[in-house]
Amino acid sequence: MKTWSDIASIQPLVARMLTNSLAKQRVSHAYLFQGNRGTGKKAISMVLAKSIFCRHKSGEEPCQQCKDCQRIESGNHPDVHWIIPDGQSIKKEQILHLQKEFTYTGMESNQKVYIIEDAEKMTANASNRLLKFLEEPSKQTTAMLLTSNSQAILQTIRSRCQIMGLKPLNAANLQRQLQEEGLSPSNARLISALTNNITEALEIGHDDWFANARKIVVQLTEVLQSKPEEAMLFINNQWMPHFKERQQMQRGLDLLLLWFKDIVYSFVDNEEAIVFINEKDKLSQASLHWSKQETTDALQRILEAKRKLEQNVHPALAMEQLTLHLKR
Numbered sequence: 001m002k003t004w005s006d007i008a009s010i011q012p013l014v015a016r017m018l019t020n021s022l023a024k025q026r027v028s029h030a031y032l033f034q035g036n037r038g039t040g041k042k043a044i045s046m047v048l049a050k051s052i053f054c055r056h057k058s059g060e061e062p063c064q065q066c067k068d069c070q071r072i073e074s075g076n077h078p079d080v081h082w083i084i085p086d087g088q089s090i091k092k093e094q095i096l097h098l099q100k101e102f103t104y105t106g107m108e109s110n111q112k113v114y115i116i117e118d119a120e121k122m123t124a125n126a127s128n129r130l131l132k133f134l135e136e137p138s139k140q141t142t143a144m145l146l147t148s149n150s151q152a153i154l155q156t157i158r159s160r161c162q163i164m165g166l167k168p169l170n171a172a173n174l175q176r177q178l179q180e181e182g183l184s185p186s187n188a189r190l191i192s193a194l195t196n197n198i199t200e201a202l203e204i205g206h207d208d209w210f211a212n213a214r215k216i217v218v219q220l221t222e223v224l225q226s227k228p229e230e231a232m233l234f235i236n237n238q239w240m241p242h243f244k245e246r247q248q249m250q251r252g253l254d255l256l257l258l259w260f261k262d263i264v265y266s267f268v269d270n271e272e273a274i275v276f277i278n279e280k281d282k283l284s285q286a287s288l289h290w291s292k293q294e295t296t297d298a299l300q301r302i303l304e305a306k307r308k309l310e311q312n313v314h315p316a317l318a319m320e321q322l323t324l325h326l327k328r
């Protein structure tokens with residue numbers, strides 16, 4: 001995610017708007033990039049900063065090689081300032097320090113860029129300081145505020161920024177990116193069905209717990225099919241010890257839900273939609289075992305178990321009730 005064409009693959013609209021502004025030399029004084037974790041806020045600010053400073057651009061694409069590009073990449077550019085929360089918040093002193101730095105002209109050009117990550121974490125004092133700063137825009141300064149919650153930012157600050165809303169990633173895009181990051185196609189496929197957040201997806205993908213969770217879910221479906229009388233034992237001995245926390249149990253049920261959806265896709269020969277792509281043999285066996293009605297019932301029961309977990313029903317109880325319904 002280093003180039004405008006990378007960005008365009010996940011945020012086409014924002015990439016087009018920003019490269020247009022660059023081409024017309026109409027970069028705003030302040031941007032507010034708003035989007036969930038993993039939607040590309042940091043990557044966009046990075047490439048925008050490079051495009052502002054790089055002197056060897058091809059079109060609006062920064063070269064990635066020159067001193068400016070490399071120093072921005074490593075966070076060491078003298079005229080590009082990153083502000084991140086100091087502990088839980090961004091404090092007034094951090095904004096004051098920034099202002100002080102900015103009273104000097106740019107070290108190597110007159111251009112200056114500052115990027116505030118998690119901008120919603122500014123204290124009231126920090127916000128007021130920043131507001132003063134934004135009220136006296138200088139031609140050569142570009143501010144980029146990054147946030148997952150723009151409602152938590154002062155309206156007076158927001159109104160001085162060009163607001164760029166970033167879209168959640170769609171599953172196909174996310175899957176492709178996860179594979180580029182080294183995940184196997186089957187894991188990338190499955191995980192992109194669970195979340196649209198790339199950071200979270202990568203965490204899941206590198207987690208042994210998840211790999212085992214996936215195995216246990218498939219094993220449970222096999223036990224339900226071939227030895228239903230042992231299903232309860234399997235829940236007590238295998239499932240519960242692995243899905244200890246409520247969150248983990250929700251994840252396990254999400255996987256089980258995807259499995260039964262895959263059975264539905266097998267019924268209707270929609271191979272494209274299947275997410276357990278490494279288990280197609282087992283899925284076709286499953287589609288012989290379960291009737292359409294039973295599969296639909298199973299999907300409803302799993303959703304019901306998920307709701308019970310949210311309503312603080314004891315996890316073991318919710319899981320036992322679900323298993324009783326599934327093993328008939």
Ligand SMILES: [Zn+2]
Nearest residue numbers: 054063066069
């Ligand atoms: Zn460059």
